Structures are given as structure tokens and as C-alpha cells.
Amino acid sequence: MSSRSGGPPRGGRYGVPRPVTAQEREEAQRVSLRRIARLFVGHRVSLAAVTAIIVVSSVVSMAQPFLLRSVIDRALPRQDVGLLVRLVLAMVAVAALTSVLGVVQTWISTGVGQRVMHTLRTDVFAHLQRQSLGFFTRTRTGEVQSRITNDIGGMQEVVTSTATSIASNLTTAVATAVAMLALSWKLSLISLLVMPPAIYLTRKVAHLRREIVARRQRELADLNVVIEEGLSVSGVQLSKTLGSGPSLVERFTASSARLIDLELRSELAGRWRWATMSVIFAAIPAAIYLAAGLPATRGGMTIGTLVAFTALQSGLFRPLMGLLSVGVTLTSSLALFARIFEYLDLPVEVADPAQPVPLTDVRGHVRLEGVGFTYPGSEEPALADVTLDVPAGTTLALVGETGSGKSTLAALVARLQDVGTGRVTIDGIDVRDVSLADLARTVGVVSQETYLLHTTVRENLRYARPEATDAEIEAAARAARVHDVIAGLPEGYDTMVGSRGHRFSGGERQRIAIARTLLRDPAILVLDEATSALDTETERAVQAAFEQLSRGRTTITIAHRLSTVRHAHQIAVLDHGRVVESGAHADLLARAGRYAALAAA
Template identity: 75%
Template sequence: MPRDRQKPSEAEKAQARAVSLRRITALFAPHRASLTVVTAIIVVSAAAGMASPFLLREVIDTALPRQDLTLLSWLVGGMIAVAAVTAALGVVQTWISTRVGQEVMHRLRVDVFTHLQRQSVGFFTRTRTGEVQSRITNDIGGMETVVTNTAAGIAANLTTAVATIVAMVALSWQLSLASLVVLPPAIYFTRKVAGMRREIVAERQRELADLNVTIEEGLSVSGVRLSKTMGAGSHQIARFTGSSARLIDLELRSELAGRWRMATMSIIFAAIPALIYLSAGLPGSAGAVSIGTLVAFTALQNGLFRPLMGLLSVGVQITASLALFARIFEYLDLPVEVADPARPVTLTAPRGHLRLEDVTYAYPGSDTAAVAGVTLDVPAGSSLALVGETGSGKSTLAALISRLHDPDSGRVTIDGVDLRDLRLDDLAGIIGVVSQETYLLHTTIRENLRYAKPDATDAELEAAARAAQIHDHIQTLPDGYDTVVGSRGYRFSGGEQQRIAIARTLLRDPRVLVLDEATSALDTSTERAVQRAFDTLAEGRTTITIAHRLSTVRDADQIAVIDHGRVIESGTHTSLLARNGRYAALAG
């Protein structure tokens, strides 16, 4: 097994065992009316279907021996009418139950996606991207049959089984007792099969998640570039092949788990009619049961096999699907680390006065604070530069300012209001972020820009692009603003991607701008072009700039030198050079 294969933790196993059936049934609560209609249709359909054996008995015992053509016509017509009615009711039942199931699936997908959207960046840095995708697609998709068919299947099979048993007793209670002796072993075997299927399904879903991770890492633009430059293509193929091969084994085990037990039950059910015929022909019982009753009873007994096995199969499916529900509920139960406040404050006309007051923050699982006791005051419209060595805490401060994390102690405020008291959407409109890792969607330039402001006009898009100094370049493209940027924007250079990202940020018109090492990966000439766009973007805004190249921050109103998460120096470029301290050493 590959070393990156993740085994289930004890917590995962415990959660899979602890999934509540009440919580699963609660998913169907909004559809009570539809399910009531389905149940009523099932009851009517089952009751109508039970008329056929009695009609058959009358055909054999009365109409045929008497050669009563009129009675025979009525009986045959009744049999055809019963079949037509049950078929029509079956279509309506299928439509309603499928619609209910799909709406439940839709609600689950939306709830999981929405809840994951509310998770902090920390969750996504700890979780494999392919794992998240697998929960939404494979796990929820794997539940589709259970969610869509379970409620209707239970009701239909249970009603049919009960009606069939009642009809069998009405025909002959003695034969009914002989037929129902199969139930105890059937229930026992089914419980054994269900436990086996549940364990296999859980393992299969974990393997599917690993397969998704391999696809995400191996077939993304970045993954393909890495694979080709490192000569790792054969390793990636071997990794994918191994995961896919393990899925073959798991799928086979899932399908065949307990199949021989079910085959045994099929044989037993098939043998019972033969035994009934044998008993009816024995000297002591000959003539006790009419031929019509015998034929009608065996027809009912054969008909009982389908709903009983259906009920048992549904039980197996539900038990096996608990592993899927456990994985979905695990994500739905994740606490939201950075959430909207219960009573949000609204800033009607934000000025952009930013303050960090004794802010301390440590990443989960770390014993060392990434930021410790930082206090900074950035007046509205002024600029602050954060400098320091790699790992000093600069980007963590930027993440706290844009509320990607919440401080463990202290607070960050805008115009005196704690960021935790603002709605996240409102905060995103006040604070704009441009980072080194520019992310462009695989769509047109126009739609990439509108991601920031869906209702932006074409004139607004062009104005933002002009300010970001990318409009002229876009105009030279054959499709202009309708040019598809490609996966992650790889059709454009780093500087062009950065300027598109600046234009996108400009559309939101934020009062506070965070530039997190936004030019560190660019060459000098491209950096100068992007810097001019930044200068336009920063006009009249509060600006926090993080940069390795001190030439880009020397004109900042104040510069803070960060070391091991603390501010060790602050001042202007000139005053800091005069101190001949850490900043002067960095500048040298």
C-alpha cells in the first residue's frame, strides 16, 4: 500500500458507527406531504395487486370448469384492469419518489458546499483538495440510490409483503405457516451481509478520495509541469494504476459481499412452492386444498419473495450507506472558525483607519506564536510596509488583516470596529487583497473580472483594466475581453496575470488594500509596470504592503520590521536607515 494512503482513524470508525438513523430520516422531513402521497399510492397499488390471485382462483375453480364465458371475461378483464391500475400508479410513485430523492441530494450537496465555503483557509491548508471534491461528488453520489429509492422502497415492499401475507392467510393459514419459516434465517443472513458491506463501502470511499487526490495533483497545470520537469510521470501513472486496481477489488467485494447467502435464500424461496405441491399430493392431504387455491397461493408465495428480499436489501443498503452519511455529516459538523457575527455592525462610509491592538496568533497545532503582541496604527489613506525575513510573520499579519484568521488575543479594527463584528461579505468589500499567487478562473477575462463584481458594466471593466495598465494588452488579443485565460491563467505571463488581478480588485473599490508580496516573483521590468498599476490602485486608500525588495516600500508612510512575529522597529525609510538597525541591515 502506498505511503500516502490514509487509513481510517479510530474517530472516523466511531463516527461511522454513531450515525443516527433519526438524523438521516430528518433529511426527508420537508417532503412529508409528497411521501404521504407516495405511501397512499403504494397502499392502493398493493391492495389492488392482491385481487389478482383471488381472480385467478375463480378462473381455475369456477369459470373454467363451468365453461362460463361471461364470468371468465369479467375475471380476465378484472386481471387486466388490476395490472393497468398498478402500472399507472407505479409510474406516478416513481416520479414523486425520485423527485423527492433528488431534492434531498440537491439539499445535501448545497449544504456541504455552503458549509465548506464558510470554513477558514486553515481548513483547506490541512485538507487535500481531492478529498474535499470526493466528499461532494463520490460520497453524495454514492448515496443517490439509497436516498432516492429507500423511502419508497421500504413503503412499497413492506405494504406489498403485508398485503401478500394477509392474502396468503386468507387462502390457507396452514400453507402460510409453512411458507413463513424462511423469515428468521433471512433476517439473520441479511444482518451479517449488511455489516460486511458497510466496512467495504467505507474503505471504497477512502480509496476514491485518494484517487481524486491523485487526479487533482497529477492533471492540474501545476501538477503536469512539475511531473514533466521532475520526470515523475511514470511514478504518477503507477500511483494512479495502483489506486484504480484497489478499487476493482473493493467494488467486487462490495458487490459479492454475502452474495452466496442471498443465493441460499433464493434457493429456499424457490423450494417452498415445490414442497407445497408435494404436500398437497400426499395421501393424507389430497383434496384438502382446491387446485385454484393451490395455484393462487403459490403465485402469492412467489410474489412474496420480491418484497421480502427488497426489504432485506434496503436494510443492507442503509447499513452500508452509514459510512457515506458519516463522511458527509463529518463535514457538515465542522465548526466554523471564522464566522459572521450574530449581531453584525455596518460601516456605511468606511474611511479605512486600520489598527492592530496587541494581536497574537498561533497556527493550530503549533506551540509557537506566528504573531505575538503586535500593535500597529495605520491612519486612513496612509501606507504601511511590512518587511522582514521569510517566516517572520508578515503574511500571517496580512491574513489577520483580511480576516482569513482570527487572532487568539487582541483585535484588528477598521474605523474602530472589530473585524469580527463585521459581516464577511461587507469586510471583503472594505479590504482588498492582491497576493503573489494570482488565481484566475478558467474562463474569459471578462468573467474573471466580474467575479469581483457580477453586475459590473463593460465600461467599468475597461476603466479598471486601464487603471491596472492591462487594457491595451487585452485589446491586442483576437477575442479581447472574451479571451479565455486558460487553467489558472497560464496563457498569460506572471505580470499580465497580476495586472488582471489588480483590475479585478479595483472593481470592488476597497478602502483598505493589502499587497502580499505581489511582485516578488516578477522580473524587474515587469515589476515596474505592475508597480505603476499598484500606485494607481493605492491612491486614496489605506495600503499595507509586504515586500522583499525594499525599493518598493521606501516611500511608505511607515515601515514596520517584523522578526519572529514581533515588531522590532518602525518608522520611515529615512529614520530607520539612520538607526542603523535591522532595517538598515536588510537594506544593505
């Protein structure tokens, strides 16, 4: 249990995470290949099996040129039909076996890749769920979705096939080179002349594509932002009422056009270099034929050896180009890994404590001691030296002008943000010492911005408590004065609420949200202008329900109508983040101070 009343130093146990510097951000962009390899650590057995299959397949396939040489040099000249049949059957068997091994290899490697992709997606999603509310207010709409879908989706080829492609192509290239040396070491030297220019050109192409891929993913994120802002229910409503549809289309068109250019540049990057390599590889067989005909290099070479060597040399082209292409793909995909790892490395601003203090037998005594809070990037504190005591079972009402810090204070009680100085306690325990799950069960929040899931009313309510029975769901709806509205619908509680709850009016959405919170039966209620969307008659009914339900529980309410808070045990008036007055309704009116002025206004 914490006993501190003042704010800790920056970087202490409850220190506010310091901002990430530009240098640290740049270093985070440098992705270690070792870190990428760690994604596959849990799949060692499968990868070992794939590697074994690749080695066996490569070794078996090397029998083909030797079988071909025997056909040309022995079976055909001697007209040995029996030998010819055996050699042909062996060639078919080799092809069939390598094909079967290829299918098994693809099945195992793709499974490994998809499981790695699944782990990445879930890790990013789970880590983002742990981020504070501040992260999502600072991040553009659609950016997070783009990271999880576009960036991880763009990594699919690398994750699912890169490791096996490297192993397969490398093994095939080595086996082919060994076979070529066995046939003719002189001709092998001619074939290897192509390697230095190939490696040089590949490095140039890889770095070029990496830069383009990074720009392409940023443009995809921008496109996602336009889609999310322009095609959500609220976005469409805004564009129709403001007549901004054409400008949104122009913005989307411009972003899409830039994406076309980047996609083309990504695909065509280094194509002329690859074309040069193709010409070089194509010229090698001609050099081999020339060498085979020269007295100094032919060395009694048979036609079968020459044909087999040429076939091997042509076969070497595919794995070498495959290795070079994988190198380009891997290097360019580092931009995608950097974006994903950037999110995975985000510090958790509001984290679970290492050794949480359990909240048991909660009475609901809330206390704020010298609380201060400043939003990142702001110089003016949202709250400064706020001290309030809310005994268990009482009601605290927060009033003040817009921007006075009421919602910020409520967010600190629910620990949607962490205090900068001071502390917030429940029954004497600092909320930062309590697990987030315990705190969510203890503090129920109904905000002025109602969010409903695109599912049925019943599932929206059950989202608060999955094990709740239908009877408990209906009881919560009755308490929030919304049961009759729901029951009057053709499908009752099984009615789809629509995107963000637009199937219902603002007041109905608000009451459904209130019912959802009440279903958790929290010891502490935080009502952040929870009745702001209700008409006067409905607000009166819901307020009556709140008064009944607030008995025995602590309630912190923020209201824009002072008539709804006159019966609160304690009223705190905030002005520019400071408590300027506190007391009961009658006492505050008698003082003829700030509260009296608000009441008069």
C-alpha cells in the same frame, strides 16, 4: 463594539475552536437514522402521496390470485366463456392499473430523491465556503471534491428509492401475507418458516458491506487526489519537468487496482448467503405441494386455491428479498452519510458574528493591538504581541525574512484567519464584529498566488463586482497597466484565460488580479507581494499606479524588494513574528538596525 485589547480565554466569544478529539470523531461516524429521515421532512405531502399510491397498488394487485383461483375453479370447469372473459379482462385491468400507478410513484419518488440530493450538495458546498483558509490548507487536494461528487453520488440509490422501496415492499408483503392467510392459514405457517434465517443472514451481510463501502469511499478520495494533483496544469508541468510521469501512473494504477478489489468485495459480499436464501425460498413451494397432498393438512383444498397460494408465495419472495436488500443497502450507505455529515458538522472557525456591527462611511483606520497567532499543530507562534497603528489613508509596508509573519499579519487584517490573542480593528471596530460580506467590500486583497477562473478576462474581472459595466472594467485594467495587453488579443476582453490563467504570463496574471481587486474600490488595500511576479519595468509601472490609487485609501503592502516600499508612511520590520523595528525609510536607515541590514543585503 469590542473594547478588549487582550486575548480572550479559549472557548470565549472570540475563542479559537478546540481540536476535535478522536472520541468525538468516532461518535460523529455513528449516523442516526432519525437524522437521515429529517432530510425528507420538507417533502411530507409528496411522500404521503407516494405511500397512498403504494398502498392502492398493493391492494389492487392482490386481486390477481383470487381472479386466478376463480378461473381455475369456476370458469374453466364450467366452460363459462362469459365469466372467463370478465375474469381475464379484470386481470389485464389490474395489471394495467398497477403499471400506471408504478410510473406515477416512480416519478414522484425520484423527484423527491433528487431534490434531497440537491439540498445535500448545496448544503455541503455552502458550508465548505464558510470554512476558513486553514481548513483548505489542511485538507488534501481532491478530498473535498470526492465528498461532494463520489459520496453524495453513491447515496443516490438510497435517497431516491429507499423510502419508497421500504413502503412498497412492506405493503406488498403485508397484503400478500393477509391474502395467503385468507386462502390457507396452514400453508401460511409453512411459508413463514423462512423469516428467522433470512433476517439473521441479512444483518450479517449489512455490517460486512458497510465496512467495505467505507474503505471504498476512502480509496475513491485517494484516487481523486491523484487525478487532481497529476492532471492539473501545475501538476502536469511539475511531472514533465521532474520526469515523474511514470511514478504517477504507477500510483494511479495501484489505487485503481485496490478500488477494483473493494468494488468486487462490495458486490460479492454475502452473495453466498443470498444464494442460500434463494434455495430456501425455492424449496418452500415443494413443501407446500407436499402439505397439500397430506391428509392432515390438505383440508379439502381445491386445485385453484393451491395454484393461487403458490403464486402468492412466489410473489412474497420478491418484496421480502427487497426489504432485506434495502436493509443491507441502507446499513452499508451509513458510511456515506457519515462522511457527508462529518463535513456538515465541521465547526466554522471564521464565522459571521451573531449581531454584526455595520461598517459605514469607512475611513480605513487599521489598528493591531497585542495580536498573536499560532497555526494549528505548531508550537511556535507565527505572530506574537504585534501592535501597529495605520492611520486612514496611509501606507504600511511589512518587510522581513521569509517566515517572519508578514503574510499571516495581512491575512488577519482581511480576517482570512482569526487572531489567537489581541484584536484587529478598522475604524475602532473589531473585525470579528463585522459581517464577512462588509469586510470583503472594505478590504481588498491581492496575493502573490494569483488565481484566475477558467473563463473570459471580462468575467474574471466582473467576478469582483458582478454589476460592473464594461467601462468600469476597462478603467480598472488601465489602472493596473494591463488594458493594452488585453486589447491586443484577438478577442480582447472576451479571451479565455485557460486553466488557472495559464494563457497569460505570470506578470499579466498578476496585473489582471490587481485590476479585479481595484474594481471593488476597497477602502483598504492589502498587497501580499502583489508585484512579485512582475519584471522590473512592469513592476515600476504598476507601482506608479498603486501610488496614484493609494491616495485616500489605507494600504498594507508586503514586498520582497525594499525599493518598492521606500515611500511608505510607515515600515514595520518583522522577525520571528515580532515587530523589531518600525518607522519611515530614512529613519530606519539612520538607526543602522535590522532594516538597514536588509537594505544592505
